[in-house]
Amino acid sequence: MRRPPGLSARLKLTLSYAGIVIVSGTVLLVLVWFFLLRYLPDKPQGLLWTSPNRFLLTRIFGRVAAIAMVALVAFGLLGGWLLAGRMLAPLTKITDAARLAAEGSLSHRIRLPGKADEFRALSDVFDTMLEQLESHVAEQRRFAANASHELRTPLAISQSLLDLARQDPARVDAELLDRLHTASRRAIDLTEALLLLSRGERGTFPREPVDLSLIAEEAAETLLPLAEQRGVALDVTGSNTTTTGSPELLLRVVTNLVQNAIVHNVPGGSVTVNVEPQHRACVLRVENTGKVLPPDLVPTLAEPFQRGSRVRTDDHAGVGLGLAIVHSVVRAHEGALDLAPRPAGGLRVTIRLPSA
Structure with missing residues (x-):
């Protein structure tokens, strides 16, 4: 100005x-x-x-x-x-x-010496703002670099397959088309996940009453064939509890959690989904059996592209944004996400959303 x-x-x-x-x-x-x-x-x-x-x-x-x-x-x-x-x-x-x-x-700090007064209070607030801003900028840079790397891999594979098909059209067979389809699908899934993550971070979506118990039942019904294919028992319990938000985004949250719980499991394992009202809040809890997780790994699972030891190489290999999307959408709904390892193995995910 x-x-x-x-x-x-x-x-x-x-x-x-x-x-x-x-x-x-x-x-x-x-x-x-x-x-x-x-x-x-x-x-x-x-x-x-x-x-x-x-x-x-x-x-x-x-x-x-x-x-x-x-x-x-x-x-x-x-x-x-x-x-x-x-x-x-x-x-x-x-x-x-x-x-x-x-x-x-953004790396400098003021750090005024002396006893507390109005100027030093302003200095401390400014230092805190600089620290948070520097952390946010660094996080965004890492996210952009990781997203570019993740997108480059399927696009490079698609480019290589197309070059091979153009050089020798006679070698275009079903296997090559399947590999090209898989690479394209992975790029599309990653792009959709990035768009969904951005939408959740902006918090710009229509809000309406949503029954979390119905959302949990719909997600479980959709993923039941996957659970049966992997020999994992899927159980949904709880009572009706209503929050306010986007049904589409909340369904994506529960679907991501249940799918992760099924895929990151052991043969003969189980997944439990429980929904209940608690202290003017809607509580959704997803637990699964599985390998014992290191305590220092669990807090990083909600960061974008941080898969830890949970890498998958099958048809359900994720893009590393599942829990990041969950965290973003829950935060946009003014809720809280808690991740905790189970002593016997597996993960316990708890989401608290305000009651409608």
Whole structure:
């Protein structure tokens, strides 16, 4: 924003301090003069109040008052300038830090020393904002790099297969078409997942009452053939509980959780989905059996493209955005996501959403 030039805050404070000193000094001199005129006797008493000496006293007081006013003005301006500079020094550091941040440097911190006051509170808030902004920017850069890498792989495979088919059209067979279809499907799935993740992070979607128990039953019914194929028991329990949000996004959340629980399981394992109201909240809990997960791995599972040891190479290989999408959509619905390893193996995922 372009603004017309004006006085600096330091000059304004200086003039304010000087004005206060001048006004205070003027009032003091007026009171002294009023005291001399009102409370000292008017009749001549002694040499001090003889006519010539009284006139001389009046002139001397006037000169002293003028000198005092000049001294007060000079002292007010100089003292106000120094005091304003000292008071505004922290603000200058904050301004310099903000200017560096505007130029793209987010690694610096202000860290004003001293006891708490308004400037240091502003400095601490600004440092916290810089730290969060730097972390967010770094996360977005990693996400962009990972997304580019993930998209490049299926596109490179498709390009290689197409080049092979163009060089030798006679070698175009069902196997090559299947591989090309698989690579294209993976690229499409990744693109749709990225769009869904972006939609969840923006939080721009229509909201309506949603029964989580019905959503859980629909997701389980859709994935029941996959569970039977892998020999995993799928059980849905709970009661009706209603939240407010997008039925499509919440169905995608539950579907992702149940599909992960089925795929990351062991033969003869089980998946339990439970929905219940709890303390003015809708609680969805998905548990599955499986391998014992390291405690330090679990917190990273909700990060984009962070698969850990959960990589799959079968037809249900994911794009590494399943739990990231879940986290994004839950956060957009003002809910909370909790991941915890089960002592016997597997994962317990708990989602809390506000009740309608």
